[in-house]
Each structure stands twice: as structure tokens, then as C-alpha cells.
Amino acid sequence: MPLDQVRTLLAVVDEGTFDAAAAALHVTPSAVSQRIKALEQSTGRVLLLRTKPVRLTESGEVVVRLARQLAQLEHDARRELGLAHEGEPATLPIAVNADSLATWFLPALTRVPAELRVCFELRREDQDHTTTLLREGVVMAAVTSSPDPVQGCSVTALGRMRYVPAASPEFVARWLDGPLRQAIGRVPVVVFDRRDDLQDRFARRLTRGRDAGRLRHHVPSSEGFLDAVLAGMGWGLVPSAQAEPRLREGGLVLLDPRRAVDVPLYWQQWKLHSPALAATAEAVAAVAGEALEPF
Amino acid sequence: MPLDQVRTLLAVVDEGTFDAAAAALHVTPSAVSQRIKALEQSTGRVLLLRTKPVRLTESGEVVVRLARQLAQLEHDARRELGLAHEGEPATLPIAVNADSLATWFLPALTRVPAELRVCFELRREDQDHTTTLLREGVVMAAVTSSPDPVQGCSVTALGRMRYVPAASPEFVARWLDGPLRQAIGRVPVVVFDRRDDLQDRFARRLTRGRDAGRLRHHVPSSEGFLDAVLAGMGWGLVPSAQAEPRLREGGLVLLDPRRAVDVPLYWQQWKLHSPALAATAEAVAAVAGEALEPF
Numbered sequence: 136m137p138l139d140q141v142r143t144l145l146a147v148v149d150e151g152t153f154d155a156a157a158a159a160l161h162v163t164p165s166a167v168s169q170r171i172k173a174l175e176q177s178t179g180r181v182l183l184l185r186t187k188p189v190r191l192t193e194s195g196e197v198v199v200r201l202a203r204q205l206a207q208l209e210h211d212a213r214r215e216l217g218l219a220h221e222g223e224p225a226t227l228p229i230a231v232n233a234d235s236l237a238t239w240f241l242p243a244l245t246r247v248p249a250e251l252r253v254c255f256e257l258r259r260e261d262q263d264h265t266t267t268l269l270r271e272g273v274v275m276a277a278v279t280s281s282p283d284p285v286q287g288c289s290v291t292a293l294g295r296m297r298y299v300p301a302a303s304p305e306f307v308a309r310w311l312d313g314p315l316r317q318a319i320g321r322v323p324v325v326v327f328d329r330r331d332d333l334q335d336r337f338a339r340r341l342t343r344g345r346d347a348g349r350l351r352h353h354v355p356s357s358e359g360f361l362d363a364v365l366a367g368m369g370w371g372l373v374p375s376a377q378a379e380p381r382l383r384e385g386g387l388v389l390l391d392p393r394r395a396v397d398v399p400l401y402w403q404q405w406k407l408h409s410p411a412l413a414a415t416a417e418a419v420a421a422v423a424g425e426a427l428e429p430f
Numbered sequence: 431m432p433l434d435q436v437r438t439l440l441a442v443v444d445e446g447t448f449d450a451a452a453a454a455l456h457v458t459p460s461a462v463s464q465r466i467k468a469l470e471q472s473t474g475r476v477l478l479l480r481t482k483p484v485r486l487t488e489s490g491e492v493v494v495r496l497a498r499q500l501a502q503l504e505h506d507a508r509r510e511l512g513l514a515h516e517g518e519p520a521t522l523p524i525a526v527n528a529d530s531l532a533t534w535f536l537p538a539l540t541r542v543p544a545e546l547r548v549c550f551e552l553r554r555e556d557q558d559h560t561t562t563l564l565r566e567g568v569v570m571a572a573v574t575s576s577p578d579p580v581q582g583c584s585v586t587a588l589g590r591m592r593y594v595p596a597a598s599p600e601f602v603a604r605w606l607d608g609p610l611r612q613a614i615g616r617v618p619v620v621v622f623d624r625r626d627d628l629q630d631r632f633a634r635r636l637t638r639g640r641d642a643g644r645l646r647h648h649v650p651s652s653e654g655f656l657d658a659v660l661a662g663m664g665w666g667l668v669p670s671a672q673a674e675p676r677l678r679e680g681g682l683v684l685l686d687p688r689r690a691v692d693v694p695l696y697w698q699q700w701k702l703h704s705p706a707l708a709a710t711a712e713a714v715a716a717v718a719g720e721a722l723e724p725f
Contacts, residue, residue: 224644224645236650236651237653237654241658241661244663245661245663252645254645254646255647255649257647257648257649259650259651323549329444350547350549351519352539352549352551352552353550354531354550354552355553355554356531356652357651357653358532359531359532359535359536363539366540368539368550
């Protein structure tokens with residue numbers, strides 16, 4: 136496979152359109168188009184759907200994954216040979232769920248030695264959907280809820296992220312005159328987005344089968360979610376790391392001291408011998424060991 | 431147009447697939463499919479692309495917008511007639527950019543009287559892309575950077591969100607031995623995601639045309655972005671509301687006291703006489719007036 140064509144495919148996928156890839160590579164859009172066509176002819180497969188933004192076919196995903204691994208290996212080799220210069224940082228695309236990003240994940244990244252000159256390209260994604268990004272070759276590693284390795288990836292257990300049911304004292308005074316279990320169907324609840332079923336799972340466990348109430352606010356940001364619960368807009372399952380200081384100060388009330396919801400988190404990464412990736416995995420495992428509940 | 435079919439279309443769009451819509455409506459997937467087909471036959475238009483998740487055609491967008499307006503009007507009428515009961519909150523889908531969501535937007539929503547029983551369904555979206563969601567009928571209102579009204583919408587100027595170039599003292603000691611202008615091409619920078627060009631715009635203004643450096647971290651969360659800058663991973667443009675307390679405490683250093691970047695924000699909403707929407711618009715305008723820079 137001609138490497139300039141493989142690199143061009145990668146640029147089209149990263150930039151989203153042929154025109155943007157052409158601008159990034161300093162060539163004409165028709166040169167980009169010709170290289171992709173040539174690559175499709177030599178592999179005998181359609182690699183890209185010409186949508187806006189472009190989308191990869193299954194064959195395209197295989198080639199893009201190869202392209203990213205090649206780029207990483209080339210970068211590492213140049214560094215070992217002393218050929219890498221200032222303008223050539225290694226880019227590490229990683230998918231991470233919003234709550235990890237808001238709590239323990241960034242402190243982990245700051246432990247990666249700056250000498251490695253690694254650039255983190257984080258993608259915020261639901262922990263149930265990060266494996267898709269791994270499979271598509273969009274990211275090289277992911278914090279995911281799935282222990283089943285994506286083909287070509289290794290898996291490490293990080294720990295369990297604990298969520299506790301909490302609300303503001305004003306919310307409790309206004310809406311709850313008994314245990315949450317009796318009122319859960321009619322009181323307002325805060326959920327992250329339409330894919331977030333933590334609150335419903337908790338409600339079903341509490342009531343033997345009924346969902347949380349229909350009066351629900353969707354707040355798709357970890358800190359926004361916490362702010363909404365603190366402001367009394369609804370009850371919600373709050374990561375215990377964020378909840379604890381507020382529970383101590385009285386800004387939040389624990390609604391059920393005996394029940395928490397634990398979400399297991401795993402680190403999946405491509406099997407690739409890369410110093411940048413290895414250093415990142417090590418830092419992530421170390422900080423997760425301190426911040427998460429053990430398995 | 432038969433309203434049960436219009437409602438079914440809305441459910442398919444909201445849930446993403448025919449199967450999920452069927453589950454939400456408590457009917458069979460084939461009933462959902464038949465209603466959509468019947469609606470397409472009576473309107474003489476293809477309304478949905480059968481992708482996963484489904485996508486609306488332009489004609490489909492018109493019908494979905496109608497469906498949402500109908501639902502809102504019906505809800506308001508039932509409320510005025512005293513017919514609405516506990517289980518029927520009004521849902522207000524609103525698109526909002528991440529930085530507004532992390533700073534001034536939630537305090538605005540808490541000012542909407544609880545008696546209105548409105549559920550906020552927030553969508554976090556880049557301020558340049560929120561108008562697309564309005565046009566597609568996905569949201570009824572949006573915080574957007576565009577002053578040009580989407581067809582059928584009204585526009586109110588909210589104010590300008592101010593961003594200041596900042597970094598941690600450790601970053602400054604390690605990377606900057608002179609003004610940012612001279613070093614900007616080679617020092618690490620934090621950007622939100624690939625669509626975020628604030629840092630590059632600032633760099634081009636400072637250097638007459640050159641972008642920020644290639645050593646860049648993508649951190650797609652407002653608080654994560656701030657954490658990354660505080661941790662010294664790079665410099666970045668931080669909303670002044672988030673920057674100010676850290677500048678006072680010494681956690682951040684202002685890199686150029688004379689230059690800030692202002693992003694104008696507008697409120698766009700459907701022209702619809704709805705008490706819930708009107709109360710929200712009023713609260714948003716009031717809090718924006720306190721939190722943002724005036725035009």
C-alpha cells in the first residue's frame with residue numbers, strides 16, 4: 136500500500152472533507168480525490184462514503200487503523216533516531232466518558248512525562264460507546280465499560296466508578312415527605328442525556344421495575360449535571376468523588392445510604408509498542424487505582 | 431395530517447430507531463413503520479432516511495417542527511384548561527454551547543418558576559452549529575453565535591462571552607521567556623475540539639497570520655479544558671468568568687492583558703406563544719445581562 140495514499144486517507148477522515156484534507160496537506164482537492172481513488176483501486180475496496188463529513192466503510196476502517204499505527208511507529212522511530220524535531224508531536228487520540236473526564240482522568244494525563252511531547256486528542260463519549268471509536272480506528276485507546284477486547288486491543292480493569300443518589304436539601308424539603316422509593320415516580324430527576332439510563336436502572340432496582348419520573352431534565356455536561364442537582368432541579372446519581380465534599384458541607388443530601396450504583400471501567404488500547412501509549416496507560420492505571428473503587 | 435402519525439414520526443426522530451420508538455409508544459415496530467409510510471404517502475414526500483439512527487429529509491424537518499409546535503400548544507392548552515396532570519410535564523429542548531452550560535446558563539434555568547413544570551432537554555452543541563438544530567426542528571430554542579434568524583424564529587442579543595489568554599505559572603516559567611507572540615508557534619496549547627478555532631484566531635491576530643502551535647491537546651469539556659490549562663498542559667483562551675477567581679488566587683497568569691476574544695451570543699427561539707418558552711427566554715435574558723459583556 137503506498138504510504139502517501141494511506142496518509143491522505145487518514146487526513147480526509149480526520150478533517151472530514153476532501154477540501155479540508157487538501158488544505159491540511161497543502162495539495163489540491165483533486166489530488167486528494169485521485170489518491171483515494173488509486174488506493175481504492177489497488178485494494179479493490181470502497182474505503183470512503185462521500186458524505187459530509189465522509190464516512191469510512193468497514194474496509195476503510197481497517198486501512199485507517201493501519202495508517203494510525205504506522206504514523207505512531209514512524210514517530211517513535213524518528214524520536215529514537217533523534218530525527219523528530221519541535222514541530223512533530225505524537226498525537227494520541229483517546230475516547231473517555233464525560234464523568235471520568237470531569238473527575239480523575241486529566242490528573243492522570245498530567246503525570247505523562249512532558250519529554251514525550253505527546254498531544255492528547257480527547258473525545259468525550261458515553262462509556263458504552265467508546266468501543267465503537269476503537270473499532271473504527273478513530274481512537275488508539277479508550278476508557279470503556281466493556282471488558283470484551285475489540286479485535287487487536289488489550290484490556291486492563293481500571294476500577295468501578297461509584298454513583299450515589301443525591302439531591303439538595305431544598306429539593307428534599309419540597310418533594311420528599313418519605314423515602315425516595317415511594318416518590319420516585321413523581322419527583323423531578325436530572326439525567327445526562329437520552330442514552331443515560333443510570334437513574335432509571337436505580338429506580339427499577341428500588342421499586343422492582345418502575346422507571347424514574349417523567350419530569351426529567353437532560354443536562355449533558357458532568358459539571359452542569361452536578362449544578363442542576365445542587366440547584367434543586369431534580370435528584371440524580373452523582374459520582375461519589377463529586378458528591379462527597381458537598382455531602383459534608385450540606386449542599387447535598389444522600390437519598391439512600393445503602394444503595395450506590397457502580398459502573399465498571401476498563402482501559403482498552405491497541406496492541407502497539409509505543410512509548411507514548413505505554414506511559415499514558417501506566418499513568419491512567421495508577422490514578423484510576425487511587426480514584427476508583429477496586430473490583 | 432393525521433396527528434397520531436405526526437406524533438409517531440416525532441417519536442422515531444427522538445428515539446433514533448423504529449424499534450425504540452415502538453417501545454416508547456407501546457406499539458409494534460411494524461405499526462410504527464406503517465404509520466410513517468402512510469404519512470409519507472399522504473404528504474407525497476420521503477420524510478425519513480432509514481439509517482441508524484434515522485435521519486430527517488428536508489420535508490421531514492418541516493413535519494417534525496410542526497409536530498413539536500403542536501405538542502407544545504396542546505400541552506399549554508391542557509394546562510390552561512386544568513386538564514394537565516402530574517405525569518405530563520412540558521419538555522423544552524434547547525441547544526446551548528458548552529461554555530455557557532458550564533458558566534451562566536443553569537442559574538438562568540433555575541429562575542424559571544417550578545409551577546410551570548417545564549423539563550429542560552439540553553443539547554450541548556458548538557455555538558456555530560446550534561442553528562442547524564433549530565432549523566431541523568430538534569430544539570425549540572438555542573444559544574447561538576448567529577444573529578441571522580432561522581426561518582420561523584425570533585432573535586434576541588444576549589451579550590458577548592469574553593475569553594482571556596491564560597496559562598499556569600508553571601507553564602509560563604517553563605515555556606515562555608518573552609511575550610507570547612514570539613513563542614506562540616512552538617508552545618503547547620489546549621483547544622476544545624477540532625471545531626474550536628478560538629486559539630488559532632487569537633494567534634493569527636497576534637502574529638499577523640500564523641496559527642497556534644501544533645503541540646495541542648484536545649479537551650472537549652469546559653471544566654476539563656480549564657483543568658488542563660490549570661495543570662500546565664498548555665495555554666488557552668479561558669472564559670473570563672472562570673479565569674477571574676484563578677487569576678486573583680495566582681492559579682492562572684494572564685498572557686496578554688490588552689487582548690481578549692469576545693464571542694457574541696444570541697437567543698433564537700421559535701415564534702410560538704408558549705408560557706414555558708416565554709418564561710425561559712425571560713430568565714435567560716436576565717441572567718445573560720448580568721453574566722455577559724454588553725454589546
